[in-house]
Amino acid sequence: MDSDHSPPINSAWAGVAHNERVGNRAGTAITAMLACAALAAGCASVAGRAAPSGSIVADTIRESTVSLVDPGFVRGGDDGAIDRLAATAVADVEAFWRRHYPEVFGQPWRELAGGFVSVDTADPRAEAPPCTDSAALITGNAYYCPAEDVVVWDRAALLPVLAERYGAPAVTMVLAHEMGHAVQHRAGVTGARQPTIVIEAMADCYAGAFLRWVADGSAEHLRLSPAQLDPTLRALVTFRDPVGTDDRDAGAHGGAFDRVSAFLDGYAAGAATCARITADNREFTQRAFTSADDLERGGNLPLPELLPAMARDLGDYFTEVLRDAGTGWSPPPVEAVDAAPGCLAGAQGAVAFCPGEGVRVWPEGMVADIHAGVGDYGTGVLLASRYALGVLHATGRPVAGPDAQRAVLCLAGAYTGSLLRPRRDFTVSPGDLDEAVQVLLGYDYPARDAHGGVIGAGFERVATFREGVLGGAGACGLG
Numbered sequence: 001m002d003s004d005h006s007p008p009i010n011s012a013w014a015g016v017a018h019n020e021r022v023g024n025r026a027g028t029a030i031t032a033m034l035a036c037a038a039l040a041a042g043c044a045s046v047a048g049r050a051a052p053s054g055s056i057v058a059d060t061i062r063e064s065t066v067s068l069v070d071p072g073f074v075r076g077g078d079d080g081a082i083d084r085l086a087a088t089a090v091a092d093v094e095a096f097w098r099r100h101y102p103e104v105f106g107q108p109w110r111e112l113a114g115g116f117v118s119v120d121t122a123d124p125r126a127e128a129p130p131c132t133d134s135a136a137l138i139t140g141n142a143y144y145c146p147a148e149d150v151v152v153w154d155r156a157a158l159l160p161v162l163a164e165r166y167g168a169p170a171v172t173m174v175l176a177h178e179m180g181h182a183v184q185h186r187a188g189v190t191g192a193r194q195p196t197i198v199i200e201a202m203a204d205c206y207a208g209a210f211l212r213w214v215a216d217g218s219a220e221h222l223r224l225s226p227a228q229l230d231p232t233l234r235a236l237v238t239f240r241d242p243v244g245t246d247d248r249d250a251g252a253h254g255g256a257f258d259r260v261s262a263f264l265d266g267y268a269a270g271a272a273t274c275a276r277i278t279a280d281n282r283e284f285t286q287r288a289f290t291s292a293d294d295l296e297r298g299g300n301l302p303l304p305e306l307l308p309a310m311a312r313d314l315g316d317y318f319t320e321v322l323r324d325a326g327t328g329w330s331p332p333p334v335e336a337v338d339a340a341p342g343c344l345a346g347a348q349g350a351v352a353f354c355p356g357e358g359v360r361v362w363p364e365g366m367v368a369d370i371h372a373g374v375g376d377y378g379t380g381v382l383l384a385s386r387y388a389l390g391v392l393h394a395t396g397r398p399v400a401g402p403d404a405q406r407a408v409l410c411l412a413g414a415y416t417g418s419l420l421r422p423r424r425d426f427t428v429s430p431g432d433l434d435e436a437v438q439v440l441l442g443y444d445y446p447a448r449d450a451h452g453g454v455i456g457a458g459f460e461r462v463a464t465f466r467e468g469v470l471g472g473a474g475a476c477g478l479g
């Protein structure tokens with residue numbers, strides 16, 4: 001990215017292939033990254049029926065707060081439920097940074113000079129928000145503008161859609177991300193010094209650190225239950241870059257895996273860890289397409305092609321890992337079957353490792369839905385984790401219980417990580433890691449042990465899978 005053109009507006013909510021150049025009041029070109037395309041259905045449905053269901057929004061706000069703050073300090077607000085939620089969220093985020101900014105950066109926290117602005121983008125007469133020419137330009141968006149040190153949100157087409165679909169913590173996550181950009185501005189971390197994708201990963205990480213503080217019960221007004229974290233991450237996945245965006249792209253915010261990874265780092269390790277993220281110490285998995293054939297297929301192989309190719313590759317990978325560990329084995333066969341795998345009472349779902357038989361794949365049972373709905377690597381993760389169960393079995397390790405549940409996810413991640421580093425002719429396509437995150441957040445099959453026991457929460461499944469991606473089979477107790 002040419003540092004001279006680093007966007008002065010930092011927004012997490014970049015649209016799918018929908019960046020628009022607009023002019024700010026000073027006449028300088030700035031890039032507003034609109035989220036409406038990413039939330040296209042949401043924007044459309046909001047426009048179509050004025051507002052999301054009030055009771056769903058009211059319920060999620062009630063579940064996620066112990067009290068609400070007076071939104072009187074929000075400029076342009078309407079005193080409605082969404083602005084009350086947003087005001088409450090930013091009040092707690094500021095309290096977090098008053099406490100943690102001095103610890104991390106050795107300076108006192110400075111409140112936002114420009115404060116907070118709520119915009120009704122559905123109102124054609126709405127005043128132009130800070131740093132843009134018109135309210136319509138920020139439809140579906142929230143952003144931080146350093147020129148005015150202000151956080152702005154769309155209360156018509158972004159926050160209520162998030163609250164209704166994913167719950168109030170998704171609104172908090174977005175605003176905590178934007179406040180993360182205010183933190184960066186104070187700390188001198190700018191787009192001129194780091195690529196956009198690093199700036200965005202750090203802001204996602206700060207949002208994770210804040211939400212962990214909320215989950216721990218430290219916030220004055222907000223609450224977060226473990227069950228609310230998965231939908232919040234699903235909201236973050238919605239804002240992934242379009243498949244095929246290169247991680248060096250000037251507007252890249254990160255794929256689902258990159259963004260969820262950054263959030264989980266903050267959630268696990270806190271704000272000081274986020275502050276240390278740089279282009280030199282962070283690996284991003286987002287890739288551009290490298291072959292025309294792959295682009296044409298959208299990075300997806302049909303199931304009949306995927307199964308034999310991946311079976312061969314899994315065999316090669318784990319044979320190598322076990323050879324390094326001084327263990328020989330016979331790779332299990334992978335076969336499509338025309339009925340639910342019967343071993344162990346079908347406890348593993350439509351893809352199962354059956355001792356003595358190998359990995360059995362029943363395409364009609366769920367696999368077809370995941371393959372079509374999530375993508376080929378949704379199926380790939382199911383296959384890799386069942387194959388990993390075969391590895392545990394072959395090496396005399398437990399195939400049931402918490403250790404097995406962690407190991408199958410971790411080994412599926414280790415195998416996936418090996419695909420990111422060119423080895424053989426079988427590699428991941430752009431979007432495959434996003435598909436892994438989607439299947440891990442949406443389904444517990446990849447975590448099941450031989451008896452159907454699972455790691456319960458999606459975010460834990462993603463975190464365990466990621467340990468393998470980053471650390472390889474050694475991080476999973478193998479090799």
Ligand SMILES: [Zn+2]
Nearest residue numbers: 010011012203
């Ligand atoms: Zn951002």
